[in-house]
Amino acid sequence: MESNTSHPFQPPYAAYEAQRATSSNGQTPAIAAPAMPAVPAAPTKPLDTAEQPAQASSGGGFVLYQPDQPTVEGSLATPPATPNQGATYSGGAYGAHSPYGTYGGYNGSGTGNGMMTSPPAGTPSRRGRGVVMAVSAGVVVMLLLALGAFALGRANGSNSGNPASAHNSAPTVAVPASAQDLQQTVINVVKTDQPSVVEVTSQGSQGEAIGSGVIIRSDGYIVTNDHVVNGFSTFTVTLSSGSQQTAQVVGVDPNDDLAVLKISASNLRAITLANSSNVQVGEFDIALGNPLGLQQSATFGIVSALNRTATEDASSGGTGATLTGLIQTSAPINPGNSGGALVDLQGQLIGIPTLGATNTNNGSTADGIGFAIPSNRVSYVVNQLISNGHLTATGQGFLGVQSEDVTPQIAAANGLSVQSGVLVAGFSNDAAGSSPAQQAGIKVGDVITAVNGTQINNSDDLAGVLLNLTPGTKVNVTVERGSSQQMITVTLGERPANLNG
16 A cells, blocks of 8 residues: 655765764664754744634634544555556545656767868968967967867766757756755755654554554654544554564553554664754754655655644544644645654654644645644653553643634624634533632633633634643633623643543
């Protein structure tokens, strides 16, 4: 179902070989990226939600987010084991790719006409010296012109075995050293990190699905998405070398859409985790995974935005969880990338690709808009899953309300004074067994419109603010109650590990 692509990248220098050598703790060494020219800071622009239809569901938002699901792909035709030039893939889940044509050779000579005419015979001797000097000067000029023409032909890539190239080929483009450095850095990162990315094949009564995973410990622990393993019973991990291992589920956390697998292996190359709080909008990133079952694929992009919040569409294979703090990337994310690696130019993991935005106009996945769970959250969850098999503490703030997004229709039906916000429909308990909102005096029928001065238009906005705060944090909640506005101070509880709230 997928091509077993070899690694075409070879390090050009021995220094790089030493640099990429696995460190003593089994982790992938960070790659020193060359200094890039400073660029002026670009103004940020908030995400425009004006044209997105509002949703009246407890977990809905301005746009549906579709998990980069492995989906059932048992019907996929198996492509060639080693795709060659002109290979064609076909199958129900993705269209056939037409083979690329090849360029024909160039014909023609790359040399110019360097012939010079001889001086006329019978030149009077009395003009001998002057004529000789004039002729000599002319010969020098003609020789210089000929040499210039020859040099130009060589610069344009001409050669005697390709006579037409002097007339048909474009001049070679001079690549700046900074661009060459960037290109080599990308090659080095892919070469270094690909051994840390695996393919995860899940099988069960519903068929077979393919996703990705990342080696986080050299003794065989692999992180992936919960929706890659949820509902399946057996799992096979394919390493970058092509070897396969049966995997066992160590633990899952549906609310964070993360899971940990374990294979019987040692001395694996574990990826190095970056501090995702240092990630900046505009920095380059690389997505590594197995999109559509095409093993060891790499795509390139930039960090488009930070701290995004999205609710997974459960109807398309997601967990239905609301994920916060997400990294938005322009690197193409496709089905099969789920659970793979989003890395920076130092080769460090900054996130786990998980979601793709859905175009609400036609239901298709929006190009160039993908989301990754940040590495700091991945580390927090994975350590608990390895130690306990489940999440014991979320570390996330919790208000404790059951909510409904306010739309003009909801506002009209309930006689509300505002057209957006979060309508309190009930309460839910935190990890300690009580509702912080109810204890603070928030009532059913209140509409939450702001938290600490940040406008709240829907449930995703509310979750994005609260889940990025720690339990015990005091927040000022602005509510519309009837025709009056009130500000209520609430001490946040902890989000329960078994509740999507």
